[in-house]
Amino acid sequence: MTEQYELAPLTNFVWDGTRFELPRIGAIQRLDLPIHLEKFKKILSEVEIQRLSACPFWLVFRPSAESNLQPAAILFVFQFLLWLVVPTRTQIEFRFISTDGADPTLANRAFRILDQFHWLEKIVQERVSTGHLEEIRRYTDNLLWIVTSSERLLNSLQLTYSGITSLMWQARFICFSATMEGLLTYSSEPGIAKRLAGSFACLVDRDPERRLRLYHEFRRLYDIRSDIAHGRANHLKQPEKNIEELIAYENLVRLLWKSILAEPTTARELEKTDNHRRTFIQSLMEGFHPPEN
Structure with a gap:
């Protein structure tokens, strides 16, 4: 039986290594020789052919008959973990299929990927380190469990994805808020902002002083979400300030996902x-006393 390889060019991916294995995902592989993709002129523009032909790093993997993970899901998992650990300009714009070996030159099919992760320029890092990739590897199993076996957490993951791929800062803010609510909510009673802030602070940190700072930061940023959702965003007219607040909120989302993915028990x-959830979160909050208002 012919083995099928999936190959995805990692444009703008800068790393000093040559190959890095990510179990259950694939391998990041440096390809030093020029890649000839002229056969895909019906799909790729001349500019795209030139750019991809010079792309040094590719994600290479083989779909498994035993796995229920589709290639698109594998690419999402990799991009999400890269966004989580080290925001860069890396994009996956195409994927290629080869039945003749792990060489893009031998690929016989190509697909364009329409949804793209949009990075916030102010926090972009120029390079990926091997340490970053090792951290990605630590989170992989728990994220794959969410993708293949969960429902509640998968919904929040999809909301995060919608935020990352949005170009509109307000839409991004709302999607991240829905992510927080989906991950932390355990009651429909009044007082959700206070409840979410306490749950967040105690899930991501154990130090009392840091918990209190995180609690106040969450409340402050969640209030911006309320302004957007309830028609009071007309006063948010400072673009630079809005992006700064979005970055702060996005970093809280990263912090929460890292806390969940670092420990299998938390996700489950x-x-x-x-x-x-209430029992679990309240056990974490024991001894933490948030402000009354």
Whole structure:
């Protein structure tokens, strides 16, 4: 039986290594020789052919018959983890299929990927380190569990994806807020902002002083979400300030996802019913006393 290889060019991916294995995802591989993609002129423009032919790094993987992960899901998992660990300008704009080996030159099919992750320029890092890739590897198993086996957390992951791929700062802000609510909510009673802030602070940190700072930061940023959602965003007229607040909020989303993916128990407890969530989160909040208002 012919083995099928999936190959995705990592444009703008800068790293000093040559090959890095990501179990259950694939391998980041440096290709030093020029890649000839003229056969795909019906799909790629001349500019795209030139750019991809010079692209040094590709993600290479083989779909497994035993896995229920589609190639698009594998590419999403990789891009999400890269966004989580080290924001860069890396894009995956195409994927190629080869039945003749792990060489893009041998590919016989190509697909354009329409949805793209949009990075916030102020926090972009120019290079990826091997340490970053090792951190990505640590989170992989738990993220794959969410993608293949969860429902509640998968919904929040999809909301995060919608935020990352949005070009509109307000839409991005709302999607990240919905992510927070989806990951932390355990009650429909009044007082959701205070409840979410306490849950967030105690999930991501154990130090009392840092918890209090995180609590106040969450409340402040969540209030911006309320202004956007309830028609009071007309006073948010400073573009630079709006992006700064979005960056701060996005960093809180990263912090929360890292806390969830770092520990298998956390993801599985948050996947359960509201009552289970309440018990789990309140056990983390023991000894933490947020302000009354």
